[in-house]
Amino acid sequence: MAEKIGVYVCHCGSNIAGKVDVEEIAQWAGENLDDVAVSRDYKFMCSSLGQQMIEDDIKKEKLTRVVVGACSPHLHEKTFRRACSNAGMNPYLMDLTNIREHCSWVHKDRSLATEKARALISAAVQRVKHQEPLEPMYVDVNPATLVIGGGIAGLQATLELADAGYHVYLVERLPSIGGHMAQFDKTFPTLDCSACILTPKMSEAGQHENVTLLTYAELEEVSGSVGSFKVKIRQKSRCVDYDACTGCGICVEKCPRKVLDTEFEAGMGNRKAIYMPFPQAVPRVPVIDQDSCIWFERQKCRACEKLCPTDAIKFDQEDELIDIEVGNIIIATGWKPFDSKKIPQYGYGRLANVYTSMEFERLCNAAGPTNGKIVMRDGKTVPKSIAIVHCVGSRDDRHNPYCSGICCMAALKFGHLVLEKTDAEVYSFYIDMRTNQKNYEEFYQRLLGEGMRFVRGKVSEVTDAARMPTEQGKLIVQCEDTLIGRQQRYPVDMVILMGALEPQEDARELGLKCGISCSMEGWYTERHPKLDPVATMTDGVFVAGTCQGPKDIPASVAQGAAAAARVAGMITKGKVMIEPIVASINEQACSGCKICNNMCPYNAIEFIEETETSRVITALCKGCGTCVAACPAGVITGAHFNNKQIFAEIEGALWDALQPAAESSSQAETVPASAS
Amino acid sequence: MKYAYYPGCSLESGSAAYDKSVKAVIEQLGFGLDELDDWNCCGATEYFSQNELVATSVIARNLALVDDRHDQLVAPCAACFLNLKKTDKLLAEQPKIRGKVDQALAAGGLRYRPGRVQVRHLLDVLYTDIGEQAIKAKVVQPLTGLRVAPYYGCQIVRPLNGFDNPEYPMKLDEMFTWLGAEVVDYPVKAHCCGGHMTQISEENAFELIRRLLQSAADYRADLILCMCPMCQLNMDMYQGRVNNFFNTKFKLPIVYFTQMLGVALGIDMKKLGFGKELVAAEPVIRGKLEGQTAAATK
Ligand SMILES: Cc1cc2nc3c(=O)[nH]c(=O)nc-3n(C[C@H](O)[C@H](O)[C@H](O)COP(=O)(O)OP(=O)(O)OC[C@H]3O[C@@H](n4cnc5c(N)ncnc54)[C@H](O)[C@@H]3O)c2cc1C
Ligand code: SF4
Ligand code: SF4
Ligand code: SF4
Ligand code: SF4
Numbered sequence: 001m002a003e004k005i006g007v008y009v010c011h012c013g014s015n016i017a018g019k020v021d022v023e024e025i026a027q028w029a030g031e032n033l034d035d036v037a038v039s040r041d042y043k044f045m046c047s048s049l050g051q052q053m054i055e056d057d058i059k060k061e062k063l064t065r066v067v068v069g070a071c072s073p074h075l076h077e078k079t080f081r082r083a084c085s086n087a088g089m090n091p092y093l094m095d096l097t098n099i100r101e102h103c104s105w106v107h108k109d110r111s112l113a114t115e116k117a118r119a120l121i122s123a124a125v126q127r128v129k130h131q132e133p134l135e136p137m138y139v140d141v142n143p144a145t146l147v148i149g150g151g152i153a154g155l156q157a158t159l160e161l162a163d164a165g166y167h168v169y170l171v172e173r174l175p176s177i178g179g180h181m182a183q184f185d186k187t188f189p190t191l192d193c194s195a196c197i198l199t200p201k202m203s204e205a206g207q208h209e210n211v212t213l214l215t216y217a218e219l220e221e222v223s224g225s226v227g228s229f230k231v232k233i234r235q236k237s238r239c240v241d242y243d244a245c246t247g248c249g250i251c252v253e254k255c256p257r258k259v260l261d262t263e264f265e266a267g268m269g270n271r272k273a274i275y276m277p278f279p280q281a282v283p284r285v286p287v288i289d290q291d292s293c294i295w296f297e298r299q300k301c302r303a304c305e306k307l308c309p310t311d312a313i314k315f316d317q318e319d320e321l322i323d324i325e326v327g328n329i330i331i332a333t334g335w336k337p338f339d340s341k342k343i344p345q346y347g348y349g350r351l352a353n354v355y356t357s358m359e360f361e362r363l364c365n366a367a368g369p370t371n372g373k374i375v376m377r378d379g380k381t382v383p384k385s386i387a388i389v390h391c392v393g394s395r396d397d398r399h400n401p402y403c404s405g406i407c408c409m410a411a412l413k414f415g416h417l418v419l420e421k422t423d424a425e426v427y428s429f430y431i432d433m434r435t436n437q438k439n440y441e442e443f444y445q446r447l448l449g450e451g452m453r454f455v456r457g458k459v460s461e462v463t464d465a466a467r468m469p470t471e472q473g474k475l476i477v478q479c480e481d482t483l484i485g486r487q488q489r490y491p492v493d494m495v496i497l498m499g500a501l502e503p504q505e506d507a508r509e510l511g512l513k514c515g516i517s518c519s520m521e522g523w524y525t526e527r528h529p530k531l532d533p534v535a536t537m538t539d540g541v542f543v544a545g546t547c548q549g550p551k552d553i554p555a556s557v558a559q560g561a562a563a564a565a566r567v568a569g570m571i572t573k574g575k576v577m578i579e580p581i582v583a584s585i586n587e588q589a590c591s592g593c594k595i596c597n598n599m600c601p602y603n604a605i606e607f608i609e610e611t612e613t614s615r616v617i618t619a620l621c622k623g624c625g626t627c628v629a630a631c632p633a634g635v636i637t638g639a640h641f642n643n644k645q646i647f648a649e650i651e652g653a654l655w656d657a658l659q660p661a662a663e664s665s666s667q668a669e670t671v672p673a674s675a676s
Numbered sequence: 677m678k679y680a681y682y683p684g685c686s687l688e689s690g691s692a693a694y695d696k697s698v699k700a701v702i703e704q705l706g707f708g709l710d711e712l713d714d715w716n717c718c719g720a721t722e723y724f725s726q727n728e729l730v731a732t733s734v735i736a737r738n739l740a741l742v743d744d745r746h747d748q749l750v751a752p753c754a755a756c757f758l759n760l761k762k763t764d765k766l767l768a769e770q771p772k773i774r775g776k777v778d779q780a781l782a783a784g785g786l787r788y789r790p791g792r793v794q795v796r797h798l799l800d801v802l803y804t805d806i807g808e809q810a811i812k813a814k815v816v817q818p819l820t821g822l823r824v825a826p827y828y829g830c831q832i833v834r835p836l837n838g839f840d841n842p843e844y845p846m847k848l849d850e851m852f853t854w855l856g857a858e859v860v861d862y863p864v865k866a867h868c869c870g871g872h873m874t875q876i877s878e879e880n881a882f883e884l885i886r887r888l889l890q891s892a893a894d895y896r897a898d899l900i901l902c903m904c905p906m907c908q909l910n911m912d913m914y915q916g917r918v919n920n921f922f923n924t925k926f927k928l929p930i931v932y933f934t935q936m937l938g939v940a941l942g943i944d945m946k947k948l949g950f951g952k953e954l955v956a957a958e959p960v961i962r963g964k965l966e967g968q969t970a971a972a973t974k
Contacts (some may be wrong), residue, residue, distance in 0.1 A: 347863070
């Protein structure tokens with residue numbers, strides 16, 4: 001029996017109709033393509049009226065197949081599948097072909113774009129005839145969740161879920177949770193003490209009955225899919241027995257080896273070879289840094305071991321691999337600071353009193369290496385003047401094109417702290433002042449009132465080459481003040497570089513393990529930039545905080561909570577639908593060569609010893625098609641993408657080439673006429 | 677890669693020391709540079725702003741003279757290098773000018789397709805193509821104990837040069853660490869020397885020159901290394917006048933980097949053109965290097 005196909009071509013306002021002659025295509029399909037019973041165009045197919053139109057046609061015209069020519073399946077495949085099932089049709093008998101992202105948005109010439117859309121519609125019509133009804137599968141959602149990254153975003157997500165009664169594994173690669181916020185003194189714009197608002201959350205996460213804290217640990221590998229991920233975590237060796245240690249700190253106190261702390265103290269202070277990064281660290285279990293410990297260097301010392309009252313020091317402890325199972329994953333791995341040495345003309349690393357913003361955070365911090373006294377590198381001189389350089393590595397096409405969003409505010413915060421603690425003059429060198437969140441502009445106004453000075457212009461260099469006696473011994477900031485249109489030189493004692501927020505070094509790698517992608521710069525890509533900011537293209541994997549793009553603490557917290565809400569929703573629902581688009585092996589014809597077994601990137605193929613044939617584990621298969629192409633006997637079929645469907649689609653796309661010769665040439669000639 | 681060589685007018689006259697030392701060094705490194713036949717002036721810094729079309733044509737003639745056997749054109753002078761590089765880019769990007777320049781070249785029986793020849797500064801070739809290993813292997817007189825201040829000037833490091841950081845170049849610094857010298861990382865290494873400003877406003881020019889000498893002296897440099905005849909002339913010939921004008925006492929030899937590279941490679945100083953500079957370099961160099969050898973033999 002011939003199929004009865006309905007074709008629906010969408011205008012998408014002018015998004016598609018602006019470049020494609022939608023009406024003409026709909027009419028053409030109705031008149032020229034076999035088995036097309038109804039063919040219509042409509043302003044917005046995804047509107048409820050558009051969906052209703054499809055549903056009505058299916059019922060009235062007894063349609064057996066539907067083709068929609070509209071936007072990307074990422075956006076509306078679900079919508080149109082739903083419309084079809086509402087009308088009683090199996091949703092997998094619908095094909096959504098993309099004539100927007102793949103056609104109207106990327107082409108300039110209207111008549112060529114129209115021809116491409118025609119080919120796409122024709123391809124879909126041919127393909128849809130061979131589509132088969134499929135039944136989706138449902139899997140249970142494991143109520144446990146993995147949160148990667150224990151910064152403020154990850155902590156928020158963890159606590160929301162744990163408080164709702166669900167188990168969370170929180171994996172943090174440093175010895176303590178807390179993230180960058182733990183390093184700050186005050187937070188803008190309210191100037192609350194950073195530790196005072198952060199540490200309660202840290203200890204709550206540390207003690208929560210629903211939280212398993214895995215610090216000094218990293219994600220090794222992920223398998224499975226939404227609802228039931230299997231995850232391997234590498235617990236790096238601390239050389240300390242986690243359970244035996246009471247956190248007394250004697251080992252740290254007595255360890256004779258001091259090294260520069262480039263992590264927590266940003267190189268401004270020291271720590272011991274065995275250390276907890278800061279006094280409020282969670283957990284209070286130290287870590288031996290094997291690269292600096294005397295025992296690992298030359299088999300001497302072991303002072304910590306001798307003095308530990310609970311015999312917790314274990315030099316021979318090894319990394320441990322921990323297997324866990326979770327239903328969802330939230331990635332909250334944050335940011336890393338820009339390397340200011342990449343802008344050598346600003347002198348960082350060459351001129352002693354040029355600081356990065358993170359160094360200055362530690363310098364200001366009451367718990368920092370100078371107890372919060374703002375002094376120069378000599379450790380005693382209080383600066384009389386400080387220059388703060390904005391946009392270092394941000395908004396600069398040689399480094400990062402984006403605005404880091406938080407550094408104007410952090411510069412204002414620094415200005416306030418300096419004015420409060422010293423008599424120094426503070427200059428901010430900005431390009432634009434970006435203070436567009438709640439109470440941010442007010443904070444800027446406050447600093448104007450407090451006497452911070454603002455120079456609009458991009459600093460060209462920071463130098464110690466004095467030209468005038470007043471510049472002797474100073475750092476000179478050279479900058480064009482664009483408000484007065486003059487090159488100016490500002491001799492100061494100290495310079496702070498407001499470096500960009502950058503994606504973590506391993507962001508791409510971690511994303512790959514979890515099946516999500518990054519932008520060009522390395523920020524994780526959300527499912528939709530406006531409407532779905534914490535979900536990703538991979539079901540069951542969410543992102544929160546600065547790993548998705550630069551943002552401040554309030555926005556990171558909001559995303560952490562949002563991701564938790566999404567996960568909680570999945571858990572409450574209990575089951576998730578799994579696409580039935582999977583491979584299947586015709587076991588009768590399988591020769592048992594095992595070639596497919598190792599090809600599958602998801603380990604979804606098992607070998608049945610009794611029958612000596614391979615079998616696809618449907619719950620693990622993602623329908624990638626690798627095995628389908630690899631099978632030498634050609635006995636693996638990819639549902640929804642079988643050979644018949646794909647060849648029909650190709651034939652459909654080449655509809656004009658497949659016409660008999662005479663007809664096709666006349667066809668080609670009539671095209672411009674019909675398009676006009 | 678085969679290298680054609682464009683010495684430029686200055687090397688035939690005022691800066692013969694540069695020419696001499698380039699040739700000596702190239703020979704010592706066993707490396708071929710074939711001088712272009714019948715090359716003409718690059719128009720220096722001024723011609724471009726006088727008449728862009730004529731300037732481009734005059735420079736393009738040099739590019740067109742590079743025969744098929746060569747794919748690189750090496751210039752030791754910063755201004756020549758920039759002009760040649762700029763012209764190649766202009767021809768590639770501006771079809772209007774290119775059409776006219778093509779006509780001008782055709783009148784002389786010449787043709788040039790933009791991008792056919794890669795314009796390189798001598799430093800780039802020595803640093804990148806010959807490289808650390810080969811140069812280090814030939815050092816017989818390490819420059820140990822000598823504090824050199826590499827000076828890049830403002831023309832070599834324009835963003836289009838493509839081989840060093842335009843804001844804060846380091847390649848010459850690195851090369852001299854290979855030779856064992858103490859390299860002075862002073863902040864004004866890419867600031868302008870004033871170019872022809874001495875002819876327009878002496879006072880302004882003197883101030884620009886003073887800044888360079890001052891910074892190098894503050895960082896206790898023994899001498900300044902140059903890569904451009906103009907820079908060398910400004911800092912060397914005008915050093916006395918700068919001293920009179922500002923009542924300073926600078927006595928910094930200004931030498932071409934190839935001269936010092938030659939010393940490190942063990943080439944006789946006579947063959948490197950020393951002695952032509954006004955602030956004598958030889959006594960300083962000999963003093964430092966011999967002091968070093970004496971200390972070593974003690
Ligand atoms: C100088 C400066 C001052 C600032 N001041 C303020 C302020 O006053 N107010 C404000 O609102 N914002 C401020 N910010 C912005 C603030 O730092 C961020 O908004 C905040 O840190 C974002 O939190 P997060 O959890 O997303 O990331 P992070 O704080 O970076 O935390 C990420 C965590 O994930 C961990 N991690 C990373 N990769 C992995 C991995 N592969 N496996 C396991 N764990 C991993 C990290 O170790 C870290 O603990 C400031 C920023 C700067 C640069
Ligand atoms: S053995 Fe290592 S960690 Fe322990 S006290 Fe000695 S240096 Fe410190
Ligand atoms: S001395 Fe022992 S118990 Fe105390 S903090 Fe160190 S490892 Fe833990
Ligand atoms: S927030 Fe301000 S300092 Fe930071 S990149 Fe944007 S404009 Fe520059
Ligand atoms: S289609 Fe084949 S290779 Fe791909 S996930 Fe499924 S079983 Fe594995």
